Amino acid sequence: MKTLRITMIAYAILAIASLAIAREDEPISTVGAEGYDLVSYHNGNPLKGNGNHVAEYNGITYVFSNDDNRDQFQNSPDRYLPQFGGYCAYGVASGYKVVADPTVWKIVDDKLYFNFNKQVQSEWVQKLDKNIQQADKNWENLKDKGAPISLVGDQGYDLVSYHTGKPQHGSTEYHTNYKGITYLFTTNANKQTFVNDPEKYLPAYGGYCAYGISVGQKFVADPTVWEVVDGKLYLNLDKKIQNIWSKDIPGNIQKANTEWNQISEQSM
Numbered sequence: 494m495k496t497l498r499i500t501m502i503a504y505a506i507l508a509i510a511s512l513a514i515a516r517e518d519e520p521i522s523t524v525g526a527e528g529y530d531l532v533s534y535h536n537g538n539p540l541k542g543n544g545n546h547v548a549e550y551n552g553i554t555y556v557f558s559n560d561d562n563r564d565q566f567q568n569s570p571d572r573y574l575p576q577f578g579g580y581c582a583y584g585v586a587s588g589y590k591v592v593a594d595p596t597v598w599k600i601v602d603d604k605l606y607f608n609f610n611k612q613v614q615s616e617w618v619q620k621l622d623k624n625i626q627q628a629d630k631n632w633e634n635l636k637d638k639g640a641p642i643s644l645v646g647d648q649g650y651d652l653v654s655y656h657t658g659k660p661q662h663g664s665t666e667y668h669t670n671y672k673g674i675t676y677l678f679t680t681n682a683n684k685q686t687f688v689n690d691p692e693k694y695l696p697a698y699g700g701y702c703a704y705g706i707s708v709g710q711k712f713v714a715d716p717t718v719w720e721v722v723d724g725k726l727y728l729n730l731d732k733k734i735q736n737i738w739s740k741d742i743p744g745n746i747q748k749a750n751t752e753w754n755q756i757s758e759q760s761m
Contacts, residue, residue, distance in 0.1 A: 528648035532562035544713035
């Protein structure tokens, strides 16, 4: 029975292993670790960050729950970054890059590890030292194949679910890659809907705050603060900003469309 379980887990890893493609130079808001505050893992209570506390490192934006955590990260980013670019630790030990779930985690010797799901993590910890050692060896060959960092678009939310009126966090079991970014979905049907017409479901302005773009600024948006207008998804920094944006949605969209042509390629 144990052999069968291991075989099933190994098969799952093979089945979901991403054929990662090199990230294109797209003006997309890429937030590391699906928006989780990396410092908070070391406090034993992972928290979602927000766009008011951000830091950039190696071209990736990381969000934090408070300024103190942001400052700790900036002082020592490599201490807090997840191992193996945020990919599944057991997957890397098995020779594959697999999208991980940031809610399935473990700190070992002050290093953060993610895994695909709880079942995979349970298997990984049975031979923890051996698996970490093997993953360290494998990572030298894997890290330059495809995207070196696991980038999940719009912080793991199912982009199709916004159009049903109830945004939900996607699952690593249903994912696809588009222009170097991984997107997660709640069902295979939603994944296929996205694959058939990704541009329809991608948020406006690369997922940056819609009101921020209208005034010529790029701000990391909160994926729980949203509005679908004429079939297009718009995100904003927070509810206060969304209320301001909502006072003149057509006018703000028009301004943002003009500004986006000027600032889409600029860094934050």
